[in-house]
Amino acid sequence: MVDLKVTFEKTLDKLLEEKKYLTVKNILATMAGEDVAAIIQELPEKTGPLIFRLLPKEIASDAFIEMESDYQEKLIKGFSDSELTEILDELYVNEAVDIVEEMPANVVERILSHVDSEKRKAINQILQYPENSAGSIMTTEYISLRLGTTVGQAISLIRKNGIDKKSFYTCYVTKDKKLIGRLSVKDLLLSKDDDMLIDDIMKTNVISVNTHADQEEVAQIFSKYNFMALPVVDKEERMVGIITFDDAIEVIEDVNTEDIEIMGGMTPSDKTYLRASPFNLFKHRIGWLMLLMVSATFTGIIITNFENALAIQVVLTAFIPMLMDTGGNSGSQSSVTVIRSISLGELDFSDLGAVIWKEIRTAFLCGVCLAAVCFAKLMLIDRFLLGNEDVTLPVCAVVCFTMCVTVLVAKVIGCTLPLCAKKLGFDPAVMASPFITTIVDALSLLVYFSIAKALLGLG
Amino acid sequence: MVDLKVTFEKTLDKLLEEKKYLTVKNILATMAGEDVAAIIQELPEKTGPLIFRLLPKEIASDAFIEMESDYQEKLIKGFSDSELTEILDELYVNEAVDIVEEMPANVVERILSHVDSEKRKAINQILQYPENSAGSIMTTEYISLRLGTTVGQAISLIRKNGIDKKSFYTCYVTKDKKLIGRLSVKDLLLSKDDDMLIDDIMKTNVISVNTHADQEEVAQIFSKYNFMALPVVDKEERMVGIITFDDAIEVIEDVNTEDIEIMGGMTPSDKTYLRASPFNLFKHRIGWLMLLMVSATFTGIIITNFENALAIQVVLTAFIPMLMDTGGNSGSQSSVTVIRSISLGELDFSDLGAVIWKEIRTAFLCGVCLAAVCFAKLMLIDRFLLGNEDVTLPVCAVVCFTMCVTVLVAKVIGCTLPLCAKKLGFDPAVMASPFITTIVDALSLLVYFSIAKALLGLG
Numbered sequence: 001m002v003d004l005k006v007t008f009e010k011t012l013d014k015l016l017e018e019k020k021y022l023t024v025k026n027i028l029a030t031m032a033g034e035d036v037a038a039i040i041q042e043l044p045e046k047t048g049p050l051i052f053r054l055l056p057k058e059i060a061s062d063a064f065i066e067m068e069s070d071y072q073e074k075l076i077k078g079f080s081d082s083e084l085t086e087i088l089d090e091l092y093v094n095e096a097v098d099i100v101e102e103m104p105a106n107v108v109e110r111i112l113s114h115v116d117s118e119k120r121k122a123i124n125q126i127l128q129y130p131e132n133s134a135g136s137i138m139t140t141e142y143i144s145l146r147l148g149t150t151v152g153q154a155i156s157l158i159r160k161n162g163i164d165k166k167s168f169y170t171c172y173v174t175k176d177k178k179l180i181g182r183l184s185v186k187d188l189l190l191s192k193d194d195d196m197l198i199d200d201i202m203k204t205n206v207i208s209v210n211t212h213a214d215q216e217e218v219a220q221i222f223s224k225y226n227f228m229a230l231p232v233v234d235k236e237e238r239m240v241g242i243i244t245f246d247d248a249i250e251v252i253e254d255v256n257t258e259d260i261e262i263m264g265g266m267t268p269s270d271k272t273y274l275r276a277s278p279f280n281l282f283k284h285r286i287g288w289l290m291l292l293m294v295s296a297t298f299t300g301i302i303i304t305n306f307e308n309a310l311a312i313q314v315v316l317t318a319f320i321p322m323l324m325d326t327g328g329n330s331g332s333q334s335s336v337t338v339i340r341s342i343s344l345g346e347l348d349f350s351d352l353g354a355v356i357w358k359e360i361r362t363a364f365l366c367g368v369c370l371a372a373v374c375f376a377k378l379m380l381i382d383r384f385l386l387g388n389e390d391v392t393l394p395v396c397a398v399v400c401f402t403m404c405v406t407v408l409v410a411k412v413i414g415c416t417l418p419l420c421a422k423k424l425g426f427d428p429a430v431m432a433s434p435f436i437t438t439i440v441d442a443l444s445l446l447v448y449f450s451i452a453k454a455l456l457g458l459g
Numbered sequence: 460m461v462d463l464k465v466t467f468e469k470t471l472d473k474l475l476e477e478k479k480y481l482t483v484k485n486i487l488a489t490m491a492g493e494d495v496a497a498i499i500q501e502l503p504e505k506t507g508p509l510i511f512r513l514l515p516k517e518i519a520s521d522a523f524i525e526m527e528s529d530y531q532e533k534l535i536k537g538f539s540d541s542e543l544t545e546i547l548d549e550l551y552v553n554e555a556v557d558i559v560e561e562m563p564a565n566v567v568e569r570i571l572s573h574v575d576s577e578k579r580k581a582i583n584q585i586l587q588y589p590e591n592s593a594g595s596i597m598t599t600e601y602i603s604l605r606l607g608t609t610v611g612q613a614i615s616l617i618r619k620n621g622i623d624k625k626s627f628y629t630c631y632v633t634k635d636k637k638l639i640g641r642l643s644v645k646d647l648l649l650s651k652d653d654d655m656l657i658d659d660i661m662k663t664n665v666i667s668v669n670t671h672a673d674q675e676e677v678a679q680i681f682s683k684y685n686f687m688a689l690p691v692v693d694k695e696e697r698m699v700g701i702i703t704f705d706d707a708i709e710v711i712e713d714v715n716t717e718d719i720e721i722m723g724g725m726t727p728s729d730k731t732y733l734r735a736s737p738f739n740l741f742k743h744r745i746g747w748l749m750l751l752m753v754s755a756t757f758t759g760i761i762i763t764n765f766e767n768a769l770a771i772q773v774v775l776t777a778f779i780p781m782l783m784d785t786g787g788n789s790g791s792q793s794s795v796t797v798i799r800s801i802s803l804g805e806l807d808f809s810d811l812g813a814v815i816w817k818e819i820r821t822a823f824l825c826g827v828c829l830a831a832v833c834f835a836k837l838m839l840i841d842r843f844l845l846g847n848e849d850v851t852l853p854v855c856a857v858v859c860f861t862m863c864v865t866v867l868v869a870k871v872i873g874c875t876l877p878l879c880a881k882k883l884g885f886d887p888a889v890m891a892s893p894f895i896t897t898i899v900d901a902l903s904l905l906v907y908f909s910i911a912k913a914l915l916g917l918g
Contacts, residue, residue, distance in 0.1 A: 030664045034683055159648045168645045169628055185644060186627045189618050205489045223712050224493050226705035228687075245704050246685035252708065253682050256715045257799055263719070264795030264892070265788050273800040274810065278820035285792050286825055289866075292788055293829055294836060296781035303777040304847060311773050318762040321900050322755035324780060328787075329724050329751055329893050333744050336723030340716055341732040351733065361737035366745055370752055381756060388763060407748075433723070433892050434788050441780050 012039070016047055025054040033062025041071050049078050061090030068275065069102035076107055085114045092166045093122045094139035094247065100127065126241075134218050135211030137251060138232040138241035143171040145198055147180075152194030158185065167229040167242050173202050177238040179231055182206045208233045211240060219255045220345040222248040259343055263336065263432035265292070292438050302445045309452065315390035316452055319399050320445070322374075324437075327406040327444040330366060332433035334359050334414030339428045342418060349423040355415050363411035367404035375400045398452045405451070406444040413439060471498070475506055484513040492521025500530050508537050520549030527734065528561035535566055544573045551625045552581045553598035553706065559586065585700075593677050594670030596710060597691040597700035602630040604657055606639075611653030617644065626688040626701050632661050636697040638690055641665045667692045670699060678714045679804040681707040718802055722795065722891035724751070747893060754897050761904045768911065774849035775911055778858050779904070781833075783896075786865040786903040789825060791892035793818050793873030798887045801877060808882040814874050822870035826863035834859045857911045864910070865903040872898060 015024050028036045028051070036059060040048045052060060052075060064072065064087055076084065088096065088111065096115065100108050100123060112120050122140040129135030143165050145154055154171065162168050171188075173181035181202035191201060208231040209218060221230055222245065230248070232241045243251075258268040265288040269276060276284075303310070303320075310317055338355065341347040347355065375396055383391040414436050418428035474483050487495045487510065495518060499507045511519060511534060523531065523546055535543065547555065547570065555574065559567050559582060571579055581599040588594030602624050604613055613630065621627050630647075632640035640661035650660060667690040668677060680689055681704065689707070691700045702710075717727040724747040728735060735743075762769070762779075769776055797814065800806040806814065834855055842850040873895050877887035 032664065032666065032684055155648075162645065163649055185648075186621065189614075189644075190622055205491065207491065222708055225491055228704075245687075245708070249681055249704070249708060249711065252711060253803065257803070260719065260722070260795060260799050263722075264792050266792050266796070272803075272805050273796055274805060274813070278817055278824060281796075281817070281821040282824040282828075285789075285821070286828055289785060289788055289792075289825060289829055290832055293781060293785045293833060296784055297836065297840060299780035299784075300777040300841065301845065303780070304774070304845075307773045307776070310776060311770055314766045314770050315763070317766070317769060317776050317779075318759040320776075320779060321758035321762070321783060321904070322752060324783070325755055325758075325896060325900060326748060326752045328896070329748055330744075332892065333723050333725050333748075336719060337725070337732055337740075340719050344712065344716070344731075346731050346733060354733070358737055358740070362740040362744070365737060365741040366748060369741075369745055370748055373749060374752060377753060377756065382759065386760065386763075433791065437784060437787070441784060445780070 016043070021047075021051055021054060024051055029056055029059055031059075033059060033064075034066045036063035037066035041067060049075055053083070057086050057090055061087050065091065065095045065098070069099070072099055073103055073107060076103070076111070081114065084110070088115050088119075092139045092141055093119060093126065094137065094166070096123050097126045097136075129211055132215045133211060134209045134213040134215065134232050134243065135241070137215060137218070137247060138211075138243050139166045139247075140241045141166045142229070142231075142242040143167065144239070145171050145173050145183075147173060147175060147197075147199050149198050150194065151188055151191045151196045151198060151201070154183075154198055155188050155194070158188075167244050170227075170229045170242075172206075172231055172239060172242075173198060174239050179206055179208060179233055179237070179239040180204065182231070184228075206231060208239075209243070210235070215251045216255050216343070218243055218248060219252045220343075222252065223344065255343070259339070259429045262427060262429035263339065265289070265432075265434035288434060292434055295438050296441070298442045299445055302442060302449065306449045309449070313390075313395070313452070313456060315388070315395060316398070316448075320448070323399070323402055323406055323444050323448055324441045326370060326403060327410040327440040328433065328437035330363070330407045331410030331414035331436040331440045334362075334411045335418055335432050335436050338415045338418045339432060342422055342428045347419070349419050352416070352419050355419065356412060359411040359415045360408065363408040366411070367407035370407060371400040371403045374403050394456055398448070398455050401455075402444070402448045402451050405447050406440070409443050409447065410436070410440045413443075475502070480506075480510055480513060483510055488515055488518055490518075492518060492523075493525045495522035496525035500526060508534055512542070516545050516549055520546050524550065524554045524557070528558070531558055532562055532566060535562070535570070540573065543569070547574050547578075551598045551600055552578060552585065553596065553625075555582050556585045556595075588670055591674045592670060593668045593672040593674065593691050593702065594700070596674060596677070596706060597670075597702050598625045598706075599700045600625045601688070601690075601701045602626065603698070604630050604632050604642075606632060606634060606656075606658050608657050609653060610647050610650045610655050610657060610660070613642075613657055614647050614653070617647075626703050629686075629688045629701075631665075631690055631698060631701075632657060633698055638665055638667060638692055638696070638698040639663065641690070643687075665690060667698070668702070669694070674710050675714050675802070677702055677707060678711045681711065682803065714802070718798070718888045721886060721888035722798065724748070724891075724893035751893055751897050755900070757901045758904055761901060761908065765908045768908070772849075772854070772911070772915060774847070774854060775857070775907075779907070782858070782861055782865055782903050782907055783900045785829060785862060786869040786899040787892065787896035789822070789866045790869035790873035790895040790899045793821075793870045794877055794891050794895050797874045797877045798891060801881055801887045806878070808878050811875070811878050814878065815871060818870040818874045819867065822867040825870070826866035829866060830859040830862045833862050853915055857907070857914050860914075861903070861907045861910050864906050865899070868902050868906065869895070869899045872902075 012024065028039065040052055040063060043051065055063065096119065100111055103111065126136060126138065141164055143158060143162060169185045171183055172179060181204045183198055183202040187201050207221065207225065209221060211232055211234050218230065227245065229242045229244045231239055232243060234240050261268045267284045267287060269280065269284045271280060338347060378391055378396045378399060382388050417431040417436065421431050422428045471483065487498065499511055499522060502510065514522065555578065559570055562570065585595060585597065600623055602617060602621065628644045630642055631638060640663045642657055642661040646660050666680065666684065668680060670691055670693050677689065686704065688701045688703045690698055691702060693699050720727045726743045726746060728739065728743045730739060797806060837850055837855045837858060841847050876890040876895065880890050881887045
C-alpha cells in the first residue's frame with residue numbers, strides 16, 4: 001500500500017518534470033475527488049492550478065469542495081468569470097455555503113454574483129441559520145413529488161430532474177409545502193405497476209428535524225435510524241431542505257471531535273491539527289489550563305491548613321499523588337462513560353437516580369479491591385522492600401480507608417455533574433477529567449486529612 | 460416533544476389495558492423499526508411478544524434487529540418454526556450474523572437450520588472473519604452486473620432482483636469474480652440511452668477494503684469519501700461483500716465510543732451503560748485503576764527521597780497538586796489532540812518531528828502565560844490575601860519555573876507517546892490522560908524537587 005503510494009508519487013513527479021500535463025490530467029480524471037484534491041494541493045504553486053483547470057468539470061468540482069479554504073480562495077482568484085460559473089454550477093447549495101463561509105467578503109461577493117438567482121436565494125437563506133443548526137448544514141436540492149403522481153410519472157420525473165438533486169434516492173411528497181410522505185427510488189423501481197399512485201406506496205411517518213435543531217440531534221438521528229436523507233422543516237412544518245447521509249457522517253465526526261476536545265480540556269477548534277498554528281493551539285488550550293491552575297488554590301489552602309500535621313507525619317505527603325490520581329481516574333471513568341451515553345442519546349437527567357445507584361455499587365467494588373491491593377503494596381513494597389519504617393499500620397489504614405471513600409466520592413461526582421450540566425443546558429463534555437480531577441483532588445485531600453486527624457490523632 | 464411522548468405512552472397504556480391489541484399494532488405499523496423495538500421491549504412481559512407477532516413481517520424484522528439480544532433470544536424461543544423462518548427470511552446476512560453472535564449455541568443451531576443453504580453458507584463465512592474486521596461487518600447481498608450488459612438490461616435486472624439486496628443503489632461489475640467497476644442506479648436512470656453498454660458508463664477506479672482490514676479503516680474511508688457502500692475483497696482481490704453507509708455509521712460510532720472509553724482509562728465494553736451491571740462496569744474499570752495506582756509508587760518514592768527537605772520547607776507541599784494537575788492537563792490536551800488526529804487518519808508517525816516542534820512552541824506560549832499568572836496568584840492570593848509568609852520570592856520562582864518546565868515536558872510526552880504507540884502497533888488511545896498523567900506526575904515532581912534543591916539550597 002505504502003510502496004504503491006511512493007511509486008505513484010514518483011511517476012507523477014516525473015510526468016510533471018517532463019511537463020506531460022495532459023497525462024497527469026488523465027490519471028487524475030480516474031480518481032476520486034478527495035484524492036485529486038489532496039494531490040493537487042501538494043503540487044508546486046503554479047502547476048497545481050494549471051492541472052486543476054485541465055480537469056473535467058465534474059471532477060474539478062468534486063476536488064474543489066474537498067480542498068482547504070485558502071487553496072480554494074487562491075483558485076477562485078485565478079478563475080475567469082466563466083470558469084467560476086462552471087465550478088459553481090456543479091456545486092450543491094450546502095457545498096457553496098461551506099465555501100462562502102470561509103471566504104473574505106470580496107470573494108463572497110464575486111461568488112454570489114456568479115450563481116443563478118435561485119441558488120443565491122438558497123445560499124443566503126442557509127447562511128441565516130445559526131451555526132451548527134440543522135438549517136446551516138442542510139441543502140435545498142431534493143426531489144419533491146405531488147400527491148396523485150403515478151409510479152411511472154415519478155420515475156420519468158426523476159430521470160428528467162434528478163441530475164441536480166443531492167438526494168437522488170429519497171423523494172418527498174409535500175402538500176402546501178408541508179411534508180406528508182416519503183418514498184424511495186427503490187420503492188418506485190420495485191413497484192410492479194407503473195400506474196399505481198405514489199399516494200398508496202409512500203410512507204407517511206416521516207421523521208424530520210427542525211431548522212434550528214442542533215447538529216448533535218442530527219447526528220443522533222442518523223446514528224439511530226438508517227436514513228439516507230433527513231428532511232428539515234421550518235417552524236410552520238414546511239419542508240425547506242434535507243441533510244444527506246454523507247454530510248451526516250461529517251457532522252457525526254465533527255460532534256465526536258468536539259466532544260473529545262472538550263473532554264481533553266480544550267475549546268473546540270475547526271482546524272485540523274497539522275494546519276493549526278502553535279498560537280492557535282495555545283488559544284484553544286490556555287483557558288482551561290489557567291482556570292484549572294487557579295482553582296488549584298483550594299488544594300493549596302487545604303494542604304497549608306494541615307501543614308503542621310504534615311510536618312510531624314511527613315510520610316503522609318508521599319501518598320498524596322496516589323490518592324489524588326486514583327480519585328481523578330475513578331471520577332473521570334464515570335464522567336466519560338456518562339458523557340458518551342448522553343451524546344449517544346442513551347441517558348438523560350431522569351436516569352440520575354439509577355446512574356448514581358449503579359456508580360455507588362461499582363465504586364464499592366473498585367474501592368474495596370483497590371484498598372486491599374493498596375494495603376498489600378504499602379506493607380510489602382513500601383515498608384518491607386523499600387524499608388520505609390514510617391509506613392506503619394495506622395498510616396496504612398488511613399491511606400486505604402481514604403482510598404475507598406475517595407473512589408466513592410469521585411464516582412458519584414463523576415456521574416452526577418455531566419447529567420446536571422445537560423439538565424442546565426451546558427455541554428456535558430465540560431464535566432470530563434480535567435474538571436472532575438480538580439474537584440476530586442480537593443475532596444480527596446479533605447477526606448485524607450480528616451481521616452488522618454481522626455485515626456492518627458494529628459492536627 | 461416530551462409532552463407528546465407522555466401523551467403517546469398514556470394512549471398506549473390505555474389501549475393495552477382495554478386489550479385493543481389490533482389498534483396498538485396498527486399504530487406501531489406506521490412507525491420506524493427502531494422505535495417499535497424500543498416500545499415493545501418496554502411492554503409487560505407477555506404483551507410484548509403478543510403484539511410483536513401481530514406486526515407485518517417487514518416491520519417485525521426491522522424491529523427485531525434493533526432489539527437487545529436477550530429480548531431477541533426470548534422472542535426466538537417463543538417462535539414457531541414458520542415464524543422463525545419468516546423473520547430470518549427478512550434479515551440481511553450481516554444482520555443474521557449480528558444476532559447469531561449473541562445467541563447461545565442451541566439457539567444458533569435452531570437459527571442456522573431455518574435459513575436457506577446459501578444464507579447459511581454466507582453466515583458461516585462471515586463468522587470466520589476476525590472480530591472487528593471488515594469481513595465480519597460486511598454483508599453479501601449486493602447487485603453484481605456483467606460486462607456487456609446494456610443500461611436497459613441493467614435497470615430491469617435491478618427491478619427484478621433488487622428486493623433482497625442491501626445495497627440497492629450501487630451496482631458492482633465483476634469479471635472472474637474480480638471487481639472491475641461500479642455504477643450507481645443514478646448513473647443508470649440518468650443515462651439517455653437504454654442501449655448503451657454499462658462498460659462505457661461504469662467507474663473503474665473502485666476503492667475497496669480487504670476482508671481482514673480493521674473496522675477503523677472502514678470508518679476512515681467512509682469519513683473521507685461520500686460512499687453509499689464500500690466493496691470488500693479477499694486476498695485474491697475477489698469481491699466477497701459490501702459494507703453499507705448505515706452499518707458504517709454504526710462502526711464510526713462504535714470506534715469513537717471505544718476510543719473515548721480507552722482514553723477515559725477503561726477497557727471497551729459492548730454493553731450500553733444502562734444495561735451494564737455494576738460488576739460489569741467494575742471489570743472494565745479496575746484494571747487501569749489498579750495499574751495506575753501501583754505505578755504511583757514512583758511518585759511516592761520521589762517524595763520520600765525528598766522528605767527531609769519537605770520537612771524544612773513544608774510550603775512546597777502545598778503546590779504539589781497544582782503543579783501535577785497543570786502538568787497532567789497540559790499533557791492530556793496534547794495527547795487527546797494527537798490521538799484524535801490519528802483516528803481521523805490525519806497524522807502518522809512520519810509527522811513526529813513536525814508535531815513535537817509544534818508542541819514545543821505551544822508549550823512555550825502556555826508555560827510562560829501560566830507561570831506569569833501563577834506568580835501573580837502566589838504573590839497576591841497566597842502571600843498577601845491569605846497571609847502565608849512562607850510564600851517567599853524564591854519559593855515563587857521555584858514554583859513558576861517548575862510550571863514552565865513541566866508544561867513543556869508534559870506536552871512533548873503527550874504528543875510523542877500516541878504516535879509511538881501507533882508505530883508499535885498499539886492503540887494510541889491508551890496514551891491518553893490517565894497514562895500520561897501518571898508519567899507526568901512523576902516527572903513534574905522530579906523537576907520540582909531538582910529546581911527547589913538548586914534554588915533554595917535544600918536536600
